[in-house]
Amino acid sequence: xxxxxxxxxxxxxxxxxxxxxxxxxxxxVYKAPPMAxxxxxxxxxxxxxxxxxxxxxxxxxxxxITGENGKMVAxxxxxxxxxxxxxxxxxxEELEPSVRTVFSLGHENLGFYxxxxxxxxxxxxxxxxxxxxxxxxxxxxxWLMQQTRLExxxxxxxxxxxxxxxxxxxxxKCSVFARSDMTHWAQKGxxxxxxxxxxxxxxxxxxYNTMVKKSELRPEILLIGGMALNRGIVKYFQQRNPVRxxxxxxxxxxxxxxxxxxxxxxxxxxKRQLLAQALPVQAQHREFVxxxxxxxxxxxRGLADTTGAADRPLPTVRAPQQVLEGLELMAxxxxxxxxx
Numbered sequence: 001x002x003x004x005x006x007x008x009x010x011x012x013x014x015x016x017x018x019x020x021x022x023x024x025x026x027x028x029v030y031k032a033p034p035m036a037x038x039x040x041x042x043x044x045x046x047x048x049x050x051x052x053x054x055x056x057x058x059x060x061x062x063x064x065i066t067g068e069n070g071k072m073v074a075x076x077x078x079x080x081x082x083x084x085x086x087x088x089x090x091x092x093e094e095l096e097p098s099v100r101t102v103f104s105l106g107h108e109n110l111g112f113y114x115x116x117x118x119x120x121x122x123x124x125x126x127x128x129x130x131x132x133x134x135x136x137x138x139x140x141x142x143w144l145m146q147q148t149r150l151e152x153x154x155x156x157x158x159x160x161x162x163x164x165x166x167x168x169x170x171x172x173k174c175s176v177f178a179r180s181d182m183t184h185w186a187q188k189g190x191x192x193x194x195x196x197x198x199x200x201x202x203x204x205x206x207x208y209n210t211m212v213k214k215s216e217l218r219p220e221i222l223l224i225g226g227m228a229l230n231r232g233i234v235k236y237f238q239q240r241n242p243v244r245x246x247x248x249x250x251x252x253x254x255x256x257x258x259x260x261x262x263x264x265x266x267x268x269x270x271k272r273q274l275l276a277q278a279l280p281v282q283a284q285h286r287e288f289v290x291x292x293x294x295x296x297x298x299x300x301r302g303l304a305d306t307t308g309a310a311d312r313p314l315p316t317v318r319a320p321q322q323v324l325e326g327l328e329l330m331a332x333x334x335x336x337x338x339x340x
Contacts, residue, residue, distance in 0.1 A: 001027075001095070002027050002029060003027070003259075004027035006026060007061075007062060008025045008056060009024040009025070009062045009064070009259070009262050010061050010062065010063045010258060011064045011087075011256070011258030012257060013067040013257060014041045014045060014065065014067040015068060015069060015109075016037070016107050016109075017037060018034040018035060018036060018107070018226070019034065019035045019037055019041065019045060020254045021035075021051075021052060021251075022248075023056055023061075023258075024255075030052070030056065032048060035047065037069060041069035041070075041072055042277050045065075045073045045274060046274035046275060049274075053267050058267075060264065060267070062262035063079065063262055063263060063265045063270070064257035064259070064260055065077075065079060065081055066082040066084055066087040066257040066260075067253060068109065070082075073274075076277045077265070077274070079265075084104075084109070085111070085129060086260055087254075087257045088253060089115070090259045091255045092115065093123050094255075095248075096220075096222055098220050099222045100114065100221075101114050101217050101219070101221040102115075102221075102223075102224060103223050103237070103243065104225050105225035105227035106140060106226060107144075107226060108136050108139050108140070108141050110131070110139055111130070111131050112130040112131075112207075112212055113126060113128070113129050114128040114215065114216070114217070115218075130210075130212070137172060137174055137175070137206060138203045140225075142172075142178075142203065143200075143227065143233075149182075150192070150196070157196055159232070160232070161193075161196045161197045161200035161230075161232025161235070162231045162235055164196065164197035166194055166197070167194055167200070168185045168197075169202075170195070170198035170201070170202040172199070172203050173206055182195050185198070196232070197232070200232045200233045200236055201236045203227075203233055204240065217241055219242065220242075221242065221244065222243070222245075223244065223246065224253070226250055228246065229245070229250060
């Protein structure tokens with residue numbers, strides 16, 4: 001349960017795409033709307049904390065930080081980063097004590113956790129854990145990629161997956177194979193709803209095949225993470241097992257960070273440290289654009305083997321000089337077009 005104390009606890013889950021922030025005080029939870037990280041996790045964390053302090057009127061609080069990009073924020077502040085698995089476990093112990101299995105469905109990360117109660121009922125320990133490799137297949141980014149390809153809105157695609165009852169089989173292990181299957185079924189006359197539902201079912205199949213495998217699932221089973229809010233995907237989880245979506249699915253890790261090992265901090269000092277380290281968003285976008293353009297050029301020109309390039313750093317290539325000379329110009333053009 002949420003501690004019924006006057007002390008303000010703040011939890012930040014700085015993920016790969018969004019930052020989720022929560023505050024706990026007097027047994028109540030304040031959930032801030034998700035903020036897009038956009039390549040600047042430190043600046044995003046500063047903005048989130050500024051909003052919370054203004055909203056709650058406290059300048060001294062206990063702060064816990066988790067999430068993939070939370071490692072950078074914690075390092076800047078000199079705080080201990082709470083690993084995802086520990087944040088999730090603490091949130092389960094305090095908020096969902098009857099849960100023994102958790103499916104974590106994030107933008108780029110997937111997780112399967114099974115718990116057993118400690119002797120004497122003093123909390124839980126992780127009996128089994130499985131995390132996805134660096135490949136983003138079956139994650140929220142995989143779903144978003146197909147959504148962009150199909151030119152659908154977020155709610156529109158979710159509704160199509162939820163309403164359709166006749167999904168066509170789609171490969172969920174690789175976006176290239178998924179695109180091939182989508183094209184194949186479209187040519188055979190499948191409806192858009194059948195294709196989208198097939199994608200949702202493929203994500204669930206991929207989770208069971210790569211995360212759960214042959215492991216025992218101990219009830220209750222809880223879904224957390226951004227994809228847990230997608231009822232089109234949740235439908236196919238529920239067809240396999242009796243699962244339940246956490247009430248605070250999107251903020252679950254942030255709640256765990258606030259409950260796990262928060263440290264006393266002063267807002268003005270935190271703000272000063274984050275302000276000193278935050279990089280301009282434009283500079284981070286520029287680095288991303290150059291890397292993206294380089295990878296695109298490499299793939300188009302056949303300058304290197306880029307199979308699985310999304311799963312590893314950019315390949316080392318010996319590109320023609322004119323290609324390299326054009327990178328800065330191409331990156332600048334993309335920046336200008338997007339108003340960066």
